Amino acid sequence: MPIAIISCMKQANSFEKERMLSGELYIAQDPQLQADNMHRRKLMHAINHSEFDAFEERNKLFHELFGELGEGAWIEAPFYCDYGSNIKAGKNLYANMDCMFLDVAPITIGDNVFFGPRVNLYTPYHPIDASVRNEQLEGGLPITIGSDVWFGGSVVVCPGVTIGSDVVVGAGSVVTKDIPSHSVAVGNPCKVVRSIGEEDHAYWRAKADEYRRQAAAFAQSDA
Secondary structure, eight states: OOOOOOOOOOOOHHHHHHHHHHHOOOSOHHHHHHHHHHHHHHHHHHHHHHHOOHHHHHHHHHHSSSEEEEOOEEEEEEEEEEETTTTTTTTTEETTTEEEEEESSOOOEOOSSEOOTOOEEEOOEOOSSHHHHHTTEEEOOEEEOOOOOEEETTOEOOOOOOEEESEOOOOEEEEEEEBBBBBBEEEETEEEEEEOOOOHHHHHHHHHHHHHHHHHHHHHHHO
């Protein structure tokens, strides 16, 4: 049975939604935000309860869920987010199972980004002052990830972090500060341990070339 695509009509942003997207304190108990959240819930339910081989249907649902999703994206179910509409991802995104993108603020992802299982992108923040927090005031800060990035499993990225391009983040890392391009970073809190340079490119290009040669030889011998 095909999965229905749920559409959401465009409308002017409410006061609370404008504040949410701008990184200021807001209250989530807002009719427009609740409607957006319900739209997300329906899409996520359809994605996460779809048949295991419903690849085309899930792809359509993810394009409906995300604000932007480039060609070649492949996202494994289950997947979780706050709204989905505040996520913009480029070409060839791969996200393994159990990823969670909390997008009360914009999440921007470049091209050729690979996420291991249970990667968590957290844009929300809450006031340190308990009395303000108890007034249901909260906020969010954007997360930006460049192109050609690989995250190991269970990486957590905190609000307001920017990660450059050509970056590897080790499994289990908690990223609390910006990571520059051409870096390998690991740990909690996550820190740059070394840069990615020409030696790395040469080593891995040689390994890839070796694979191509052996694959071609195997195909020829099997012909």
